[in-house]
Amino acid sequence: MEKAQPRKTSLVNPQARTQAALVITNFTPDSITAGTGAILTITGSNFGAARGQGMVEFKDANDGAASFFSALPTDYVSWSDKEIQVKVPSNANGVAATGEVRVTNNDLVTVTGNKTLFVKYAISSVIKDDVAYTPYHVNKDGNGGYIFRADNSVNAEAAQSFARALQTWTCQTAMNWQLDAQRTSTTVTAEDDVNVLRFGSDDNLPINILGRTTSRY
Structure with a gap:
């Protein structure tokens, strides 16, 4: 009688493993x-x-x-x-x-x-x-907040609209934001202690960004 030979099996890819779904x-x-x-x-x-x-x-x-x-x-x-x-x-x-x-x-x-x-x-x-x-605001104006100044290119209607929004923001956050009646000739973002409100352009705003705030610490 012929002796039975053991059957050998092997994996096609021994490294293959079933990975559970994430x-x-x-x-x-x-x-x-x-x-x-x-x-x-x-x-x-x-x-x-x-x-x-x-x-x-x-x-x-x-x-x-x-x-x-x-x-x-x-x-x-x-x-x-x-x-x-x-x-x-x-x-x-x-x-x-x-x-x-x-x-x-x-x-x-x-x-x-x-x-x-x-x-x-x-x-x-x-x-x-x-x-x-989380940073904390500095008491820049002596009244617990900040004063913003619009540059000369911002028209009166836009400044008034911003002032109304700023008032709503102040009421919701208790942060003392103010828009000064005095304008500024500053048209650049710089570390100069002037908080400028101005219109942006394609030259100074990244793509898909309508507006942004620059803060310093």
């Missing part, structure tokens, strides 16, 4: 602020036991939410396989805008949530040593 099932809250320390909790599966090279990305208000940017390493409160907690950022790298949230795990697999995060407003923060700090 999924975002939900996040809370639905509406949040950026740059204030507010924490977004993202739930799902296969985020990974630790962050490693993983990241959470938000739409960037600086380009009209056309691109994503990632939170700072110090913005992450916790990271587990099923839940991520992260502070919603607003800094020099980007300003979180209303839009989708994207997660990348340590295997560099990326998924975009199918739910919209609404960002009510953002407060600029300053980065030092990869940590974001």
Whole structure:
């Protein structure tokens, strides 16, 4: 009788592995602020036991939410396989805008949530040593706020409209903003202790940006 020979089997690709799908099932809250320390909790599966090279990305208000940017390493409160907690950022790298949230795990697999995060407003923060700090306003005018001056190119109707908006802003934030009746001839952004209100142009505004504020620290 012929002796039976053992059957040998082999994998076509020994390195192949089935990778579980990365999924975002939900996040809370639905509406949040950026740059204030507010924490977004993202739930799902296969985020990974630790962050490693993983990241959470938000739409960037600086380009009209056309691109994503990632939170700072110090913005992450916790990271587990099923839940991520992260502070919603607003800094020099980007300003979180209303839009989708994207997660990348340590295997560099990326998924975009199918739910919209609404960002009510953002407060600029300053980065030092990869940590974001919320700045405090200096009492420039002696009355707890700032005085703005329109340059000579701003027409009266535009200045009045800005003054009304500034009043609403003041009432909502308790920040003492004022628009001075005195005009300024300054037409450039400079560190000169003059807070200038002026119209922008294609020469001094990035693409897709209608207006911006320049702050100094």
